[in-house]
């Protein structure tokens with residue numbers, strides 16, 4: 128069981144294994160994330176707020192996009208996550224990014240910001256529209272809100288394989304029973320509207336991992352390991368059925384047998400502003 132689960136109801140905790148998983152995932156989906164943030168207009172000189180920053184991976188992509196004249200503030204409720212993110216920022220010599228501990232359901236300190244992002248965190252929150260509305264108040268006029276979420280069933284091995292298909296259905300069923308919105312990505316445009324924002328554009332990106340690339344099975348086994356307490360507590364499957372200790376090896380073997388490419392679930396962003404504005408072209412870069 129993850130050791131740092133907080134009182135806010137977040138399901139995955141932030142023990143060292145989970146923070147390492149976030150780092151591996153962060154590296155694997157950084158190119159897709161960079162494209163989405165660029166499409167949303169995040170660029171040179173901007174001040175960016177990253178909600179639910181975890182081990183810092185989205186903040187690091189944003190820091191690269193805004194450059195030395197910009198700044199990024201990552202916020203997370205987990206002290207362990209923030210400590211890890213700060214250490215990684217120091218290691219990479221990034222001095223335009225800082226991290227603070229806080230609950231993203233409360234207004235973030237340090238504004239005003241030019242842009243707000245949040246990757247793979249809104250799905251765990253009971254009222255994500257309220258979070259976006261609250262944080263959008265920290266934007267300068269015309270600033271942009273650009274959350275990123277997935278469409279779970281768009282992911283998995285191609286061709287589909289038996290074990291991976293079973294894992295995906297366990298993940299989805301446990302999420303449904305625990306109140307986790309596993310496929311929030313396609314709903315982000317509507318969510319922006321519910322938050323009182325004016326959507327400008329929407330884009331999906333889908334990283335694929337070649338047969339034999341260890342990232343594919345590692346990412347899938349990693350999220351199942353992180354979700355194991357939820358899978359068990361919701362009665363979807365037992366620890367014995369999941370067999371988490373051998374899961375990555377069994378997935379690797381299965382993907383090799385089927386010569387399967389592993390498709391990460393499509394990462395989707397919709398972005399919008401606090402004021403009505405022209406739709407942005409998908410290639411918009413600042």
Ligand SMILES: C[S@@+](CC[C@H](N)C(=O)[O-])C[C@H]1O[C@@H](n2cnc3c(N)ncnc32)[C@H](O)[C@@H]1O
Pocket residue numbers: 135137139140141149153178179180181182183184185202203204205208229230231232245246247248251
């Ligand atoms: C799945 S991780 C994603 C981390 C990061 N955004 C990424 O994509 O790598 C979700 C993060 O959101 C944080 N989180 C969850 N609920 C939160 C809340 N109410 N306030 C602040 N952080 C929260 C968790 O501590 C965790 O680090």
